[in-house]
Amino acid sequence: MEQATAGDTTPIDSNIGALEEVLTEPAGRDRLIVQRGLFASLSPRVPEKMYVFTKGAAAADRTGLQLADGASANTNTYFGRFPASFWQRWTDVDTVHVELAYASSGAATFSVWASDARGRERLVTVEKVSGSGDLDLDLAIERFVDGGALWISAEATSGSLNISDVRWTVAAPEHLRPAAVVICTHNRADDCSVTVGTLASDDGAMADIDAVCVVDQGTDQVQTRAAFRDVADRLGNKLVYITQPNLGGAGGFSRGMYEITGSPNSAHANVILMDDDILCEPESVLRMNAFANMTVQPTIVGAQMLSLSNPQMLHVSAEREVLDEITAGELTPGARMGIDLVKKKQDARFDAGWNGWWTCLLPAEIIADCGLPIPLFFQWDDIEYGIRARFAGHPTVTLPNAGVWHADFYLKDYDDWARYFSIRNGLIVSSIYGRFDANDISKYLFRKIGELIVSMQYGLAATFIKAAEDFLAGPDFLHDGGQAVLGELRELRAKYPETQPQSAAKVGADSDPHTQMSVWEFEPDKKREGLVLAKRAVQQFTGRVDRRSVTVPAHFANWWHVSLFDKAVVTDSSQNAVRVRRRDKDTAVDLAKQAAKVCWRLRKEAPRMKKVWQEALPQLTSRENWARLYGIAE
Template sequence: MLLFELSFPILVDESKLYFDGIGTSYNNSLNIKGGTSCSLCSYFNSFSAGKYRKYTLAQNITFNIKIQGFAEIFIKRENGNIITSRLIENSKPEALSITFSIIDAKDGEIFYPEISAKSDCQIFGGSYETKVSSQRDILLGASFCTYKREKYIISNMERLRDFGLKYSIPLKVFVVDNGSTLPETLSDNTITIIHNPNCGGSGGFARGLLEGVNFGCSHIIFLDDDISLDTNVILKTYSLLKILKPEYYDSFIGGAMLHSEIPYLQHECGALWDGFYLSPIGHEVDLRKKESVIANEKLQKADYQAWWYCCFPTSFGEKFGYPMPYFIKSDDVEYGIRCQKPIITMNGIAVWHDGFDGKYAGHFEYYIKRNELINTALHNKNTGIITNIRKLFASTARLTLLQRYFLAELVVKAYDDFMEGPEKLLSIDIAEYNTYLSSLAKPANDKSIIGNAKIISKPKIVNSALYYPSFGGNIFPSKNICIELPLTDIEIRKTFRARYIAHTKADGSTAFVTKLKKRKLFWVVGKTIRMFFKFLTKYKKVRADYIHNQEKLTSKQYWQNYFSK
């Protein structure tokens, strides 16, 4: 059975993600100069021996390679010890197979091939295979949720269509189009376009899961529409599902996120949730380095898997329910925590994804805070009153110091809506409510308000001992300056005594300009204090209501009713 094929740089030009040594890649082949060695101890081409031993029925693996030239091919452990080797010499491309055992592989250990070229050699491809007597029948579904991103989604559709033609793998692709802009004529035997109301990622993925269940898929992969996808990842996922040990049938298979802008840099490989805060695993790891590739297989157990690439059995819908109707943000967190099932990650199962700085929108502040509150209410064993109150004050204070008063109000509204209990979620039309929230988060971009203020593109960071006791300098008269700050990842101490702030996008253009309004600042503080008392007195009852109504909010019936409107 084919597990996966060797990959060479196609989607990104980062050779060390694929091989290490003096070699050049061209047209899905690899040229190695005589007298040099080329190692496949890389992120995409090494073999996750420890994880295949732990999670699957595989015991012996066959490495296949098609090569021309005189070379010795080694299979090595991650410490460099040789497991086995073969010598080959030919004047034309010839297939060679080497079989090795993974029975003694340690947890998280990788094995890898290394080619020692005695003459100039050329590799025309390769693969890993195994023979397993017991294999499951898998009908794999893949669900994209998209909204007016034709450039990305059509490219991914074409890759999957080509993938279906190349491999005899039962695959059905559902493209849930929340914008209803993709022609339904793009549908074929492999791909189905589904026009859906704009109910966000939560509703889009819920629809994808429903369609997968109705089609008879055994498993579904949730994928973001704006990823760059090497379809070898789909092959690797499918073959893994086929040979899983029975005790791991009910597992997630998670794909890491690599940065599109910096293709060798890993953003996340699974993530943790401590009941209040999220933290990525394997954050900012340089996967060009051998030591990073080895360490990446030994990362800690994840609590949830983000939905840029997340595969799981469709039976989870019946066992654990469907996504919460959050619209966007933290629906993947909540689902992973709710299911409480193992998350299998592995080198080579990954997608490239744009960073999040360019995707920021003001109303995200509402969704982040409201959905965090619901997640904590449902899944944190402690009540969470003190931490949630602290987060309320921290969020509104930060946004007011950034002069984003309208967003501070949205945070208070998130708390207010949460305090209305699950009936609020059950009663609203999430698409219409998103339109309403978006309208509250659109400040005027009037640069003329800064007048003759001095523009400072690189403001200095003020000492904390001065900044925080003076509430960002707001107890002093403001200076007639306009500082430029990014929309995200902000060092807030740069705002000291600034009268204006130009909030800039990732490309450097101005998103909007704000002006210091001390009366508005104190008004937001007042609303925050009132919410503090409301939260303190009513939180326990509201939390109990969410727990009691969780099954109703995540039911198949809820989403069927919504989609039938």
């Protein structure tokens, strides 16, 4: 991602309270722009084919397309398609109007195409033009319930053709919703400066955004960056900059929601939450906001996550939670992930259980009905909120042509302090909304900790155990918003050497010269995994393991593989370092005892904890609780 440069460290003026001045209902209008025809990204990282396909001699910029004689183009692309199926399902709009300006030195042909849920294409209309003018088309949004999209193609049949100012519009509602963007950041000053700057650079996307609220929880603050100061000058009174102690993503996003929904004219506002370290496509914000203005009921509208390292790949699509396995999510029917968006399309309509807050819109009415997020500090806060909203009758829609680029999750190592929040918060959310069967949940957790122990990830096993213990301590543990536990986690994990990343070169220099790389494609049958785990545990306990010095690539570092050795140098998933895992019988036994104890408690106390957490939810998510955490007098 492009880096902003550090500059003058003089603080910018804080605009806390400025929401009272800038959050106003947009002026009435006849038409609402719901999508613009863009032909290139603001970033050179993103391939043109995410916006337009061209054949022959052609040139494209952000808003214009130039075709030489015989050249053609079509917008059957990720950002070029209009998601007609989602509009037919979630709005009462029955017609979308497409307009564009053209200039041809000869003759040209414009065609509109549609697809269905299976990707079968059909021609909607063909228009032949010449000279210069405007093309105006009314397209029916029908026959798309199960899936399908609309897009435009153009051909310079004789002479050159220039296209510009492509707009998809619908009849505007009587009252448009004011909107504000909230960006939470913690010591990513350069990334945040770039993200805010990218959004602010697009006047069209910013036209219906009244405020950009940056909640800075770091010690390396965004306001010290010259690039951010320049953006602040551009945004003027639209910028609301707030500093506060680190309360995690939950605390940062909640602060923006707290300020916006507490301001005048916010009863029907759209609150758009956005990560600080994404590669932002401002058009996605325009599309989400426009869609939310037209849904038949207040609806959470989310953007998809695209891959920052491979920008034409879909990283995360629509998801649902798997609470019985304390798992953040799995694909919903029809949703896709890990696909090349240049080669494959998302034609089948899909539903979503929730949407991550990398970029997600929450209507103020839903916040008023459901309250603010639960102070989970990190992870599961967005999932919990989406589930809570869904249980209250408020749907989530993940738009397939609205996306932002985010760093790939697979480049983050699993053996990390963040796993504490994955497990603790997963238990909390599962207890509130899931079956939370005492037998199933305790067995599942013990199994997972056992896998970590046999693979010699002792620090991570201890992290899981602490997560379960803190869950059982009850809601009072969240009294400080999650700050104190960070220090406790660092202290706990420091006791286990394998949690510390090391230089691959240094470890390699100190290793046995006969060290071998060990790779193994074997994966135990799902029905026999329990038996394999028991066998590995016995082998580790008795020392009947391979004592050769081995290195294990990250891709092959499964518990059933690493547990075969007495020592293994395992590549970190980040590919920046290695972890040295050594068998330690005493540590393994001690952790197994702790795991058995906490899982037995979980089995006995699960029904009570379910009730405790459910009863605590209204207080935890109240404005009063967040005001206390922020040190604000309500």
